[in-house]
Every structure is written in structure tokens, then in C-alpha cells.
Amino acid sequence: MQAAVRDTPSEQALAGGDYGVTTTVAAGSENVYENPLIAPSELPFGAPPFGRIRDADYLPAIEAGMQMHLDEVAAIADSSDQPTFENTIVALERSGQALTRVLKVFGTMVSSNTNDTLQDVQREVAPKLAAHGDAIYLNDTLYQRMRTLYERRDALGLSSEGKHLLERYHLEFVRAGSALSDTGKDQLRALNQEEASLTTEFHARLLAGTKAGALVITDPSELEGLTDDERAAAAEAAAERKLEGKWLLRLANTTQQPSLESLRRRDVRQRLFEASVRRTRRGDENDTSAIVERLAKLRVRRARLLGYDTVAAYALDDQMAKTPDAAVALLKDIAAVATKKALGEAAKIQAMIDRENGGFELEPWDWQYYAAKVRAAEYDIDEAQIKPYFELDRVVRDGMLFAATKLFGLTFHERRDLPVYHPDVRVYEVKDEDGSPLALLYTDYFKRDNKSGGAWMDSLVDQTRLLGTRPVIVNAANFTKPAPGQHALLTFDEVTTLFHEFGHALHGMLSCVEFPMLTGTSVPRDFVEFPSQFNEHCALDPDVLRSYARHHETGEPMPQALVDKIKKSRTFNQGYALTEYLAASLLDMAWHTLPADAPALNIDAFEHDALVRFDIDIHAVPPRYSTSYFAHIWDGGYQASYYAYLWAEVLDHDTFAWFSERGGLTRENGRRYRDMILSRGGTADAAALYQAFRGQSPKVEPLLAHRGLLEKNGEDVMSIVE
Numbered sequence: 001m002q003a004a005v006r007d008t009p010s011e012q013a014l015a016g017g018d019y020g021v022t023t024t025v026a027a028g029s030e031n032v033y034e035n036p037l038i039a040p041s042e043l044p045f046g047a048p049p050f051g052r053i054r055d056a057d058y059l060p061a062i063e064a065g066m067q068m069h070l071d072e073v074a075a076i077a078d079s080s081d082q083p084t085f086e087n088t089i090v091a092l093e094r095s096g097q098a099l100t101r102v103l104k105v106f107g108t109m110v111s112s113n114t115n116d117t118l119q120d121v122q123r124e125v126a127p128k129l130a131a132h133g134d135a136i137y138l139n140d141t142l143y144q145r146m147r148t149l150y151e152r153r154d155a156l157g158l159s160s161e162g163k164h165l166l167e168r169y170h171l172e173f174v175r176a177g178s179a180l181s182d183t184g185k186d187q188l189r190a191l192n193q194e195e196a197s198l199t200t201e202f203h204a205r206l207l208a209g210t211k212a213g214a215l216v217i218t219d220p221s222e223l224e225g226l227t228d229d230e231r232a233a234a235a236e237a238a239a240e241r242k243l244e245g246k247w248l249l250r251l252a253n254t255t256q257q258p259s260l261e262s263l264r265r266r267d268v269r270q271r272l273f274e275a276s277v278r279r280t281r282r283g284d285e286n287d288t289s290a291i292v293e294r295l296a297k298l299r300v301r302r303a304r305l306l307g308y309d310t311v312a313a314y315a316l317d318d319q320m321a322k323t324p325d326a327a328v329a330l331l332k333d334i335a336a337v338a339t340k341k342a343l344g345e346a347a348k349i350q351a352m353i354d355r356e357n358g359g360f361e362l363e364p365w366d367w368q369y370y371a372a373k374v375r376a377a378e379y380d381i382d383e384a385q386i387k388p389y390f391e392l393d394r395v396v397r398d399g400m401l402f403a404a405t406k407l408f409g410l411t412f413h414e415r416r417d418l419p420v421y422h423p424d425v426r427v428y429e430v431k432d433e434d435g436s437p438l439a440l441l442y443t444d445y446f447k448r449d450n451k452s453g454g455a456w457m458d459s460l461v462d463q464t465r466l467l468g469t470r471p472v473i474v475n476a477a478n479f480t481k482p483a484p485g486q487h488a489l490l491t492f493d494e495v496t497t498l499f500h501e502f503g504h505a506l507h508g509m510l511s512c513v514e515f516p517m518l519t520g521t522s523v524p525r526d527f528v529e530f531p532s533q534f535n536e537h538c539a540l541d542p543d544v545l546r547s548y549a550r551h552h553e554t555g556e557p558m559p560q561a562l563v564d565k566i567k568k569s570r571t572f573n574q575g576y577a578l579t580e581y582l583a584a585s586l587l588d589m590a591w592h593t594l595p596a597d598a599p600a601l602n603i604d605a606f607e608h609d610a611l612v613r614f615d616i617d618i619h620a621v622p623p624r625y626s627t628s629y630f631a632h633i634w635d636g637g638y639q640a641s642y643y644a645y646l647w648a649e650v651l652d653h654d655t656f657a658w659f660s661e662r663g664g665l666t667r668e669n670g671r672r673y674r675d676m677i678l679s680r681g682g683t684a685d686a687a688a689l690y691q692a693f694r695g696q697s698p699k700v701e702p703l704l705a706h707r708g709l710l711e712k713n714g715e716d717v718m719s720i721v722e
Contacts, residue, residue, distance in 0.1 A: 037061035037102045043418060044429070045440045045472050046461045048105045051419035055117040058106050062125050065099030066132045072096065073135075077142035085156055088145050089166055093466055093515050103129075104460050110203075111452045112444055112476055113422050119204050123197070130196035131189065137176035138185045146170060161683045165515050168682070171318060177306060184305055191302045195295060199635040202291045203452075206279075206629055209286035210251045211449045213279035215272050217247040225264035227384070232483035241449075251276055252478065253453025253631065255580070255622050258491070260368040261383065266360075273365035280628040281603065288628045289603050295634060296591050297598070304596050311592035312640035319524040320647060320686050327526075327643040328589055334646065335582045335616050337709045341575025342621050348374050362620050371573050379569040383491050385562060390495050391552035392445065392479065392488035399495070399548030400502050401428075403538040407670035408510070409433030412441070422448075424481070430509055439463075439471040439509040445498075446481035446488075453478055453631070455497050457504035457532075462519045463511040471520065473508045475501045487552045492566060496536050503535025504528075512679040519681045525641040527686040529648035530655070531678060537656045540567060541665050571708025576621055578707060583623035585643045586614040588633045592640035603627050651690060653702035658694060 036052040038061050043049060072095035081087055110122050136142065149156065150170040153163055177188045216238070217223055223231050234247035241248060249259050249272060257276050263269050280288040299311045308314040312324035321327040349370045350362050362370070376382045404410045412428040420427060424446045430439040442460070454477075461472035477497060482488045490498075507528070508520035521528050538544050549558035590610035607627055611617035625632065632638035659669050676693040690698065704710040 035061045035064070037105060038064055038098050040101075044415075045437075045470050047418055047427075047440055047472055048101075048421075048460055049419060050105075050421045053105065055115070055121075058102070058109075058118065059121050059124065061102040062099070062106065062121075062129075065096070065102045066128065069096035069099045070132070070135060073139070073142065077139055077145065083145040083148050085149060085158060085162060085166065088149060089162075089169055090466070090515075092169070093165075093464075093517060097467070104458075108458050108460060108474055109421060111456070111458065112474075113448070114207070114450050122200050123204070126196040126200040127193040130192040133176070134185075134189045134192055137173055137178055138180075138189070140178070143173050143178040146173060159514075161514055161518065164683055165518060168517060175306065175314075175318070180305070188302065188305055191298050191305070195298050195302075198291050198295050198298070202288050202295070203631070203635045205286045205288050205291070206631055206635075207450070207452060209280040209282075209288070209629070210253070210453055212286060213251050213275045215249040215251075215268075215275050216243060217249065217268075218245075220247070222265055222268045223247060223263070225262040226259065227262075229482060229486050229489065230259070230262070230480070232486060233480045236481070236483045250447055250449070250480075251279060251453070253629070254624055255626060256364075256368055256624075258480075260365060261372050263369065266366070269365040269369060270363070277622070277626055281626075288634070292591075292603065292627055292634060293601055296594055296601070299592065299639065300594055300596050300598070310594065310640075312589060315592065315640035319641065319644075320526045321643070324589060324593060324640065327647065328586070330646065330650075331582055331585050331589070331643055332614065334578065334704075334709070335586070335614070337704070338575055338578035338582055338707075339616055339618060341709060342579040342618060343575070345371070345374075345573060345575045346618070346620055352377070364620055364622050367576065367620055371576070375569060375572050379565050379572065381562070381565040381569055386492055386566065387489040388551050388553070389549045389558040389562075390490040390492065391550075392490055394550060394552070395490060395495055395498060395548050396443065397548075398550075399539065399544055400498050402547045403499070403535075403541065403544045403665065404502070404506065406541075406543065407538070407665050407667065408506075408674055409667060409670075410438065410509075411435075415440070424448075437470065439473060441505060441509065442472070442474045444474065444476045445479050447478040451476070451478065455501050457501050457508065457521070459508050459520065462516060463508070463513065464516045464519050465512075465514045467516065471509050471511060473505045475505050477501065489552060492539075495539055499536045499539045500532045503532035506535065507531040507678055510674050510678040511681045513681045513683050518683045522682040524644075524686050525638060526644035526647040527651070527690075529645050530651040530690075533645070533649050533652035534655050537652070537659075538665060540570075543665070570706070574707045574709065578709070579616065579618060579621045580624040581645065583611055583614075583616050583618075583621065584625045584630065585646065586610065586616060587623050587625075587627065588630070588638070588640060588642040590614070591627070591633065650698050650700050650703050653706050654694065654698040654700075657699075657702040 035057050036049050037057050041047060041049055073092070076088060076091045076095065079087060106118075106121075110118050146166075146169055150166055153166050156163075156166075158166065177185055180188060214237075217234065220231075223234065226234070231247065234249055237250055238244075238246045238248035249257070252258060255276055257272050260269050260272060263272065280286055303309070303311045303314040306314060308317070310324065312327075316322060316324055316327060321330075346362055349367065352370050352374050353360065353362060353366070372382055401412045404412075410433070411431045413431065415427045415429050418427045418440070420442065422444065425442055425444045428441045428443070429437065430441055432438040456476050458474040458476070459471060460474060461469050463469060463471040477494075479488060479490065479494055504521060511520040513519050545563065546557060549563070550556060551558075587607060587610055590606070590613070607623070608617065611623070632642050633640075638644070655673070659665065662669055673693070677689060680689055701710060
């Protein structure tokens with residue numbers, strides 16, 4: 001599951017606020033407001049006017065937005081007035097609103113509905129945007145104004161949120177290099193621009209490699225094991241590429257592919273698996289190996305320039321974990337339990353293969369297929385029984401949204417009058433418990449060749465009282481689009497993905513803060529996944545499940561016996577699931593703890609050596625993401641931070657335990673969670689927010705129990721979190 005919550009605090013600081021605020025037009029841009037990306041939107045909530053936006057609008061809008069932002073920042077930095085919180089920090093928060101409008105729409109488009117023109121624009125503006133950020137963060141006059149305020153912060157009479165904002169600005173400027181010498185700043189500028197270009201190129205190659213890596217099937221016998229609906233969807237996908245009479249199995253962003261659970265022919269499974277792992281490592285124009293190696297070296301040079309030994313030390317310095325050692329300790333301690341369970345699962349799978357006289361040793365492309373057989377044997381359950389009860393529209397309407405009504409009193413009303421960027425997108429107006437307008441929610445759930453892999457939440461407009469804006473949120477996923485007339489039926493893992501991404505959406509929609517930099521999901525990486533992962537628990541709440549788990553043809557509720565089997569089987573295959581995640585997390589750490597003088601690297605050898613060093617090298621359990629297509633860490637902002645999902649999972653299960661102790665998903669419990677976590681954004685230290693909400697430090701035992709990993713060494717793991 002990917003939750004690419006794409007705005008880091010520094011990006012928000014650069015981009016400023018949102019819609020509806022007048023800005024000064026740069027010289028020579030008299031017609032700039034004719035551009036629908038620059039002009040404040042007149043639609044409800046400042047929603048983008050997608051129907052009027054052309055590809056040709058993006059580049060001039062971005063360039064105009066950057067110039068407008070620089071003019072606004074120059075006026076702040078060069079003011080002859082003594083610096084105050086209002087004329088410096090608040091003024092910075094008000095700056096850059098036109099640029100924010102453009103970049104938020106552009107970011108959504110290049111992720112969800114890109115094309116060659118937009119990718120060319122992305123390549124052109126990436127280094128320019130990096131230079132734009134440096135022009136602000138490395139402006140010494142501006143930094144000195146802010147530093148003056150920071151040193152007097154206790155005497156300024158600021159609110160707690162205002163003081164935290166000032167401290168955050170100072171930290172962001174220092175981490176961006178404001179305190180460097182002029183020579184150091186020049187070096188940093190060059191590194192930042194090159195990295196921006198490389199991450200953009202990585203994204204483009206990954207998208208193209210994933211598209212090109214899709215498995216084309218010409219013999220229908222190779223599809224044995226897929227349902228009729230799945231075959232029809234594969235035929236439809238092939239038809240979209242004008243591959244008449246063929247079938248196409250598109251690649252998901254992860255190493256393992258959904259169809260591997262069903263495909264009966266072992267040779268087809270192997271081809272699909274190898275297409276996945278080699279998608280960007282074939283030595284062709286989509287190969288990312290050289291980009292990855294160069295990015296790793298650039299990042300460590302920048303970290304050293306900023307005073308840190310490694311990229312991970314820099315990245316974690318302002319996170320909850322604080323140090324790479326703390327994050328790695330949690331990963332390794334849980335890995336010891338997870339790998340033991342995974343090896344036990346592998347033994348059961350091999351026994352199943354042997355009972356069927358398979359005559360081969362378990363390989364990665366066999367795991368999903370035979371694990372499903374083991375699951376069916378042990379729990380009398382398989383996906384063919386489950387999927388008919390998880391029809392996408394009903395899961396969204398009567399599950400995901402229903403749970404938000406139950407917990408927070410929110411209501412959702414589809415808006416068919418607002419323009420969208422693709423026909424698959426649907427828009428909901430969200431109203432608060434008292435009926436007042438709260439937000440807009442855009443949902444975009446189906447896989448496309450021009451769409452990034454995985455699932456994520458983005459914002460088109462952020463909530464902020466300073467600018468009077470309310471949130472406009474996007475939830476995206478990559479579910480298989482059904483053939484015309486067919487239903488989109490989900491696995492329970494896909495249902496969980498829906499609830500996960502909607503947890504991010506709730507974090508954005510329920511934000512109630514003053515300043516743009518601190519809004520919504522502008523929190524540490526190892527905290528941002530907490531609300532999304534907590535929301536996954538709603539999928540199995542008895543009232544919620546009863547509401548949405550109904551047969552797509554008959555409307556009959558899922559039989560209680562099947563519900564019980566799902567709940568009982570939750571810990572099945574958890575050794576594998578956790579090990580593949582931990583392997584990817586530790587691989588991320590290996591890349592981002594490289595020393596500055598690391599020799600030239602071979603990706604395959606580096607991966608193998610790293611997994612062996614961390615004692616998590618199990619051949620049949622490859623990392624969830626391999627280096628060459630690990631988008632989270634090369635272009636998604638999660639470098640040295642993929643561990644964050646596990647860190648946050650400790651928080652989410654501890655929170656669910658709190659809910660369970662107090663009656664479950666009640667409105668009263670939801671109000672406390674909303675008021676003390678979701679509404680607060682980044683207005684205070686994340687650990688302090690959690691401590692205030694929970695009344696104690698988080699415990700790891702609920703996580704281990706949920707995963708079926710609670711063993712005698714659980715106390716050792718718990719000490720890491722405490």
C-alpha cells in the first residue's frame with residue numbers, strides 16, 4: 001500500500017497557501033490571470049476548474065507562480081521595518097498562493113493522468129523548482145529576519161501554534177542550508193537541482209517501465225485460474241492498447257502481483273513475477289539503476305554538507321524516531337520474530353507443494369498461489385468466496401463513508417456538477433456533524449497506464465484559517481477496472497487499502513489549524529501513517545462490515561460464518577507480509593546509511609549484501625519493493641523513512657486498543673480522537689500529541705497480537721518503542 005502524502009513541510013512552506021487570495025502579478029505577465037491555473041477558482045471550495053485547464057497552461061503558470069512568489073518573498077526580506085511575527089512569518093505563510101494552486105493541480109495530474117507533454121514540463125521545471133526553493137531558503141537577509149524572531153520567541157507573546165510555527169520555520173531553514181557559507185550554499189544548490197532532475201527522470205522511467213513490463217497473454221489457457229471477470233478485465237486492458245484478441249496483466253507497483261494468487265500455470269506465474277522485478281532493470285531506456293546510484297551519492301554529499309554523517313541521520317533528525325539506530329532497532333527486533341514465522345509459513349507451503357507432487361522447491365512466484373491453498377485448507381476460505389461481497393461502490397458508500405459518519409458524524413453528497421480530470425473520478429461534498437460544509441473529496445480508484453502505481457492521498461486545497469480555505473482532497477488507487485457491465489469486486493486487502501487512504505483523507509479534511517505549513521498531514525513521516533493505519537480497523541468493525549459486506553448480485557449480507565473465517569485468518573501469512581515489508585525498510589536504510597566514500601555499487605549485489613547483513617535474506621520472500629522500482633524512497637519523499645509504516649503501526653494498534661477499552665467506534669471516542677489528533681495537524685510535537693491523547697506511551701503488544709507475533713520476546717521489542 002502506498003500512501004504518498006506528497007507535501008513535506010518544506011514544500012508547503014515554499015508553496016504557501018491556497019485558493020481565493022489576491023497576489024501581485026509579476027512584471028510582463030499582464031494576462032497571467034487568463035490562465036485558469038493562476039486565477040483563483042470560483043468553484044466551491046476553490047476546486048480546480050479542470051474543464052478549462054489545458055496542457056499548455058502548466059508551464060507558463062508555474063513560471064509565473066514562481067516569479068510572483070519570489071517578488072512576495074523579496075518584499076518580506078527587504079523590508080526596512082523591524083521583523084515581527086506578522087510581517088515575516090505570517091507574511092511568508094501568505095506568500096506563494098498562486099504557485100501552490102498550480103503545483104497542487106500539476107502534482108495530481110502527473111501522478112494520476114499524465115502524458116508526454118506533462119512529463120516534458122515536469123522534466124523542465126524540476127530543477128527550476130529546486131532553484132526556486134533555494135532562492136528562498138538560502139536568502140540570508142530573510143534568514144536573519146527569521147533568526148532574530150526565533151531567538152526572541154519566548155518574549156513575543158505567541159500562541160502555542162504560532163510559537164511552534166516559528167520554531168518549524170527556523171528548523172526548516174537551517175535544514176535547508178541557510179546557515180552554510182556562500183561556498184556551501186553554491187554546492188547545495190547544484191546538488192538540489194541535480195537531484196530534482198534525477199527524481200523526475202526516475203518517476204518517468206518507472207511509469208514507462210511498469211507499462212512496458214505488463215504481461216501480454218496470447219494463449220487463453222495461460223489465464224487458467226482467473227475468474228471470468230478477471231479475464232474480461234485483462235481483455236479490456238489489452239483492447240485499450242489495441243492488442244486485439246489478447247489479454248494484458250498490468251503490473252502493480254509492488255514486487256508480488258495480485259494475479260499470482262490465482263494463475264495455475266507455474267511458467268506464467270514465473271514470467272509475471274520476473275516482469276515485475278525486472279521492469280526497470282533491463283538495461284533499456286527505462287532502466288533506473290544509474291539514477292539510483294547517482295541519487296544515493298548526491299544525497300549523502302548533501303547530508304554531509306549539512307553536518308550529518310548519513311542521509312538517514314539527516315532525515316530522521318526531526319522525526320519521532322530521531323535516529324537511524326532507533327528505527328533500525330525496532331525493525332530488527334520485530335524482524336527476528338517475523339522471519340521465524342515466515343520460515344514456518346514456507347515450510348507449510350512446501351508441504352502443500354509436495355502433497356500435490358509438484359516436484360519443485362518453493363520460489364517467490366509460487367508463494368501467493370500456494371499460500372492461498374494453505375489458507376483454504378486451514379481456514380476453509382479463499383478470495384473467490386470473499387470478493388462477491390466486496391463490490392467497490394458499496395464498500396465506499398456503505399463501508400468507508402459509513403464509518404466516518406459513525407465515528408465523526410460526517411455526511412457525503414456526490415457532486416456531479418464539478419469538473420474532474422478523468423471520467424473515472426467522482427466528487428463528494430463532505431458536511432460536518434452540524435451540517436456545515438467541510439471539504440470536497442475526489443476519488444480515483446482504477447488503474448491506468450498513465451497513472452502512478454499504488455495508492456495515495458493528495459490535496460488540491462489545504463485547510464487554513466489564515467487564508468480562509470477548506471480542504472479539497474484526492475484519494476487514488478490502482479484497482480483493476482472491470483469490463484463494461486461488470487462489477488468491480490475487491491479482495492479484502494484492497495478493501496483495507498481503501499480504508500487506509502481514506503484515513504489520510506480524514507487527516508486532511510478534519511484539519512483545523514491556523515497556518516498553511518502546519519495543516520493536515522504536515523506531520524513527521526513516522527506519524528503521518530498513524531491515522532491511515534488506524535482507519536483500517538474500521539473495515540472489520542461489526543456495524544461497518546455488516547453495512548457494506550453484501551453480495552453484489554443478491555444484496556444478501558455476508559454470512560456470519562464467512563465473517564468469522566476472515567477474522568480468524570487475519571494472522572495468516574503475516575510472517576511473509578511483515579518480512580517483505582521489513583526487508584524493504586531495511587533496504588531503504590542500507591541505501592541511506594552509505595558513507596560518503598562508498599565505492600561504485602552493483603544494485604543486485606548491494607541488495608543481497610544488505611539483506612544478509614540485516615539477517616532478513618529469505619529467498620522466497622523478496623522485499624516488497626526492490627531498489628530499481630522503490631518509488632517511495634527515490635521520488636516519493638520517504639528516503640530513510642519507509643520504516644515509518646511500522647513505527648506508526650505501533651501507534652495505530654495502541655490507539656485501537658484504547659478505542660476497544662472504551663466501547664469501540666463511538667461518536668464520543670471519535671470526537672476525542674478528532675480533537676486531539678486529526679484536527680491538530682503539525683501544530684505540536686507528534687509524540688506530545690500522542691501522549692496527551694493516549695495518556696501514556698504507546699505499547700507494542702497490540703501490534704504483535706494483531707499480527708499473530710506476540711511471543712516471549714515481545715517485551716524486548718516493547719522497550720524500543722518506549
